[in-house]
Amino acid sequence: MILGTDYPRELLSRMISIASPSGQERELADFLAGHMDSLGFDACVDAEGNVVGEIGGAERPRILLLGHLDTVPVTMPPRQSGSLLYGRGAVDAKGPLATMILAAASAADLPARIVVAGAVGEEVPGSRGARHLLATQPRPDAIIIGEPSGWDGVCLGYKGRTGIVYEVDRRPSHTSSPHERAVEVAAEFWWHVRDLLRADASAADGTFASATAALVRLTGSIEHARAEITCRLPPGFDFDAFEADLHAARAGGMVELDERIPAVRVPRNDPVVRALVGAIRADAGTVSLRVKSGTSDMNVVAQQWSVPMAAYGPGDAHLDHTDDEHLDVMDLHRAVGVLHTALTTLVASVQ
Numbered sequence: 001m002i003l004g005t006d007y008p009r010e011l012l013s014r015m016i017s018i019a020s021p022s023g024q025e026r027e028l029a030d031f032l033a034g035h036m037d038s039l040g041f042d043a044c045v046d047a048e049g050n051v052v053g054e055i056g057g058a059e060r061p062r063i064l065l066l067g068h069l070d071t072v073p074v075t076m077p078p079r080q081s082g083s084l085l086y087g088r089g090a091v092d093a094k095g096p097l098a099t100m101i102l103a104a105a106s107a108a109d110l111p112a113r114i115v116v117a118g119a120v121g122e123e124v125p126g127s128r129g130a131r132h133l134l135a136t137q138p139r140p141d142a143i144i145i146g147e148p149s150g151w152d153g154v155c156l157g158y159k160g161r162t163g164i165v166y167e168v169d170r171r172p173s174h175t176s177s178p179h180e181r182a183v184e185v186a187a188e189f190w191w192h193v194r195d196l197l198r199a200d201a202s203a204a205d206g207t208f209a210s211a212t213a214a215l216v217r218l219t220g221s222i223e224h225a226r227a228e229i230t231c232r233l234p235p236g237f238d239f240d241a242f243e244a245d246l247h248a249a250r251a252g253g254m255v256e257l258d259e260r261i262p263a264v265r266v267p268r269n270d271p272v273v274r275a276l277v278g279a280i281r282a283d284a285g286t287v288s289l290r291v292k293s294g295t296s297d298m299n300v301v302a303q304q305w306s307v308p309m310a311a312y313g314p315g316d317a318h319l320d321h322t323d324d325e326h327l328d329v330m331d332l333h334r335a336v337g338v339l340h341t342a343l344t345t346l347v348a349s350v351q
Contacts, residue, residue: 008102008336009085009329011035015094016078016087022124025049025069032069032101032118039105041116048132051118055104058111061350062138063343065104065114066297067097067146067313068122068129072321083329090327092320093122096146096313099332103339112347115140122297125163125258130297134304141350142272142308144339145298148315151335152285154276155311157265159208160233161295164193164246167226168253175222183220185251186227190215192249193229196242208265208291209234232293235263261295264302271308271349272342279341283334292317308350312339 020028029051036043041053051069071089078087089095097118104114115137119129149155166189170182197211217228233239239260246255266273268289280287298311314335319325 008098008332011102012085012090012095012098012327012329012332013078013080015098016085016090019074020069020071020089021073022070022121025120028069029118029120036101036105036116039101040108041105046132046136048129049120050129050133052133052137053101053104053116054113055108055116056110056113057108059113061141061347062113062115063346063350064137064140064143065100065116065146066130066133066143066301067100067116067118068093068297069097069118069120070123072123076323076325081326084326085329086324086326088325090319090325091148091315091317092325093146093148093313095315095327095332096148096335099313099335099339100144100146102336103343106336106340107343110343110347112343114343119297127261127297127300130300134301139305140307142346143298143301143305144272144276144342145296145301145309145311146313147296147298147311148313148317148320149290149311150288150316151314151331151338152280153288153290153312154273154280155290155292156268156270156273157208157235157291158263158296158299158311159293160235160237160263160299161259161261162231162233162239162242163258164229164231165226165256165258166190166229166250166253167224168251169224170222172223181222182225183218183222185253186218186220186225189249189251189253190218190227190229193231193246196245197231207293211237212293232295233263235265237263261299262303264299265291266308266310270310272310272346275342275345275349276310276312276338278345279338282341283338285334285338294320312342
């Protein structure tokens, strides 16, 4: 019924039209709660602002489909061009969340409990929505994370992350003085971080196994300076040793890490991966298995729930956060079908 109509396009178009940058997700959450109710879900907006809907003919197995509501700040008006829907969140990650809602609704007769959750705060440090679900939801038997992998792709893992804030003060001085200037000290700290992670990367086997750093902001003067650095980190990264090195190199400044998110990677024979791969092949797709240098709520839930999981959703992840962000409605239709088939297989395999 859903796949044979214009319903997927209408739903995603409505979702894109509701701006939901991090911290402003409530309108979209309320819309989706009401929408899921109309599709047969038992849906609500929880105390943290996540939208959560449950559907299915049994209590177990419990399959969690976890997407997110928030986007980076909106810089583009939504529009449609042919079969392409343009707008903030079309790919990251309203398209994947719409896919989950529609696939779960079409699988309501399965002997399982399918939970669709749209979390708040995924695009900013803290992942408060996902952490609230960890604290309030029963442990699922399997998890699919709603992130763009392409309708014919499956994501096996994401790098870890930490963000560094460094601030330093130095006494007033003339530019001809030999005394250190705060902005120079902050620049030297950045170079230390960059070189430290480059040394780690040089010994790594492949991009996913390497650490990288990006200087996202540097402001300062002779007297005060502040640097903000984002680091993407491989499996097994030693956060304690890294933080100890940062403190040793702080040169009297202040160092803070905003979070410690470990990398996550699942094997190719994970039951969720197998179910998704089989469903893509059944739709004549050539499967791409990927790992990503970004971070998602998969990193967060994997720390507490050691269950089968992978990430899936339509869309080209290279369009994330860009002003060309768009999703082909045909890919949305195909992804809904793939996820429906995968859920049928997964329910049988995790009984």
